[in-house]
Amino acid sequence: MSQKIKVLAVTHHGRKNINPIRPEASQIIGMHKSGLVDVTVMCNPGSTLIPFLEAEGVKVVTDPLDKKVSIDTIRAIRKYITENDIQILHLYNNIACSNGCFAAIGTKAKVIAYRGQTGNISRFDPTSYLTMLNPRLDKIICVAKAIEVDLQNYIWGDKGKAVTVYKGHDQSWYQNPPANLDHLNLPEDSFKLSLVANLRPRKGLHVLMDAMKLLPDDINIDVLLVGADPKSEKIQQMIARSGKPARVHALGYREDAPEVAASSDLTILPTTKREGLCRAVLEANSYSVPSIVSDTGGNAELVADGETGIVVPPSDAEALADAILKLYNDRQLCKQYGVAAKQRVIDKFNVEQGVEATLKCYKELLS
Missing domain, CATH: 3.40.50.2000 (Glycogen Phosphorylase B;)
Structure with a gap:
């Protein structure tokens, strides 16, 4: 049996959502259950994801993840990457992305970001280079084809960096x-x-x-x-x-x-x-x-x-x-x-x- 892919998924939910069920939790749990991935989730303490993940045996570590760029958060992510030989760093929102990209510099980890909407990005906006235009990103998973096409207007170089993966919903919910x-x-x-x-x-x-x-x-x-x-x-x-x-x-x-x-x-x-x-x-x-x-x-x-x-x-x-x-x-x-x-x-x-x-x-x- 081939060795499991070692993944660190980083996400942050600082406010209540109208529906507490999160499709990214089901995606992470599905990868965990596949037997092909050894996944750890880093999220903020009190995140609505934690009960769903822990109930399925997914390892969770916490960090405040409350600043766009935090030296402490960058160090925490980098420490986890290096100490656990993380191969994939999967970043699920902008706070995770800006900190995670800095943390991954100089490591062998491949870095993936999540993109959930069109617009609000520009090659002339410096903050875009902290997230979707960050050169440290290897892939950007878009939640719809329209988002992938929109993002390709702004990406430098390889347009294939953006790909579409639809959210997964479970009818048991x-x-x-x-x-x-x-x-x-x-x-x-x-x-x-x-x-x-x-x-x-x-x-x-x-x-x-x-x-x-x-x-x-x-x-x-x-x-x-x-x-x-x-x-x-x-x-x-x-x-x-x-x-x-x-x-x-x-x-x-x-x-x-x-x-x-x-x-x-x-x-x-x-x-x-x-x-x-x-x-x-x-x-x-x-x-x-x-x-x-x-x-x-x-x-x-x-x-x-x-x-x-x-x-x-x-x-x-x-x-x-x-x-x-x-x-x-x-x-x-x-x-x-x-x-x-x-x-x-x-x-x-x-x-x-x-x-x-x-x-x-x-x-x-x-x-």
């Missing part, structure tokens, strides 16, 4: 019953739309609210905003913008976001720019809930337009309203899209393909 929404007192037979996101401006809440305003006044639709703070003045102003404030519900932070999506008829992701491969869409689809997404980043790779959902132009409220109305008026088509969406996740975005593609990258770098 999505067996809980839909969230109970009785406290909202929604009208009978309400057609429920969910938007699950940390609501930065680019997530397009304003586009959805403008689309709501274009829909008929008597339409029986309710919008569930997971991640929207109901006490926020900006959120309340945005809800008023819909023209139907009584039908828009800010649910705040929810750890059962996938179950809220499961309780809806349709999920919406109207991102205006810089999207990756949205986990919230994959979660909803795994519950047979179809999606309407904007054509930015990896969205059009997630949703097969006219088969598993609808893809609309970004920032186009009228197109979004038309798409919502189409599925509102044809509930059978909506359900058909949902069934097909679940099958697409099973076929194309499963854990096994993500693990296999990642292991292929490791082997190619070490060959």
